[in-house]
Amino acid sequence: MPAPPPPSVSRSGAETAWDSDDSAPDRRLGRRAVLGLIPLAALGAASGCGLRWERGAPQLPIVPSARAYPGAAALRTELAASRSAHAAAQAWSVAGGPVLSRVLLRVHGEQIAALIARLESVSEPVPPAESGTAATSPSGSPTASPSGRSEDDARARLLEAEAAGLREVDALAAAPAADRALLAGCLVTRAQAARLLGAGALQAPRRPAAGSVEQAVDLLATVRPVVYGLEVATARVVVAGGERAQVARASLDAARRQRQFLEQQAGNTAPAAPLGYVLDDPVDTPADAAKLAHRLLTDLADAHVRAVAAAPPTSADTPGAAPQVVASLLSWAREAEWWRGQWGAGPRALGVA
Structure with missing residues (x-):
């Protein structure tokens, strides 16, 4: 057979x-x-x-x-930190916190959604969210705090949540380049929130530097127009005797320092700076100056966040970026975002686009 x-x-x-x-x-x-x-x-x-x-x-x-996806751990760590800040902002709002509590609630919600979407896009499981600590009424107004915490206590807990892990850059440096802009944006947002809640500025490297001469040249293409625009805005505010004259001078000095470090690193590779730049709108009033400063400092902070993702690898065997480079770019992004806020702009979700 x-x-x-x-x-x-x-x-x-x-x-x-x-x-x-x-x-x-x-x-x-x-x-x-x-x-x-x-x-x-x-x-x-x-x-x-x-x-x-x-x-x-x-x-x-x-x-x-x-x-497993190599960036999953870093994404989950920041997701947990952002969720903690979101819950603390909600608790502060419920306890009678100011408008800032609700702004941070929205901002952290946007970044949480972006982190979850990124984990899902690489087929990684999303950890379940812990039970919330606050609630709102159907009309959207705060209800009584379930824990009976005072507003001061809730604010202090939010500050603690915002500041968690902000000094740890090794995980960000080792993360895949595709994740670094989102992770860096979340860290800059939480650092800005912590400062608005009373925390001091995080320590920056003594001599910050971009990841390479080429990256320094690329960043100069953003920093130089920012310096020029802030010079125009500062002149308008100072001449008009505006209330933000001191802020204008300080933000201009910060942008000039960034330009100086980048020009020193770029050396002869950097092209000569033009005599001026064309502004989109006239700057006739202090309000015009503030609008211009908002846009310029937004561009500056975003450029540094993107640069974290574009930082060159330390070596072929170690594809992550150098921690000192990531620390430098983060410090510049935090500085730009801080002065953006001092010009009157509210907190925002960086890195989600």
Whole structure:
């Protein structure tokens, strides 16, 4: 009697399926048949020809398991920190906090959504959110604080949540470049919130620097127009005797320092600075000056956040950016965002675009 035909193998989908045929006399595979299929299965796994293995599938000795996304830990850590800040902002709002509490509630909500979307895009599980600590009424007005905390206590807890982990840059530096702008933006947002709540400025490197000469030149293309525009805005505010004259001078000095460090690093590679730049709108009043400063400092902070993502790798064996470079770019972004706020702009969610 001729031997029955070998079973067919379906190679589509996330798992290998055996065809079933109840009419066949015997579907059991002998030892020799199984051994004969192992090299073929191993070859298919090595070449990736149509086989896709899910991370949750059972382990097989001839199939390598899928690896976790290398940036997942950093994304989850920041997601937990942003969720804590969001819950603390909600508790402060419920306890009678000012408008800032509700602004931070919205801002952290935007960044939480962006972090979750990023985890889902790389097929990583999203940790469930912990139970909230505050509530609002159906009309949107705050209800009584469930814990009975005072507004001062709730504010202090929010400051603690905002400041958590802001000095730790190693995880950000080691994260994949595709995640660094989002993570850096979250850190800058929380640092700004902490300062608005009374925390001091974080220590910056003594001699900050971009990741390379080329990156310094690229950043100068943003910093130089910012300096010019702030010179115009400062002149208008000072001449008019505006209330933000001191803020204007200080923000201009900060932008000039950034330009100086970058020009020193770029050296002769940097092109000569033009004599001036064309402004989008006339600056006739202190209100015009504030509007211009908001836009320029927004551009400056965003440029440094993007630069964190574009920082060159330390080496071929270590693809992450150098921590000292990341610390420098973060400090410049925090500085720009701080002076943006001093010109009257509210907190915002950086890095979500």
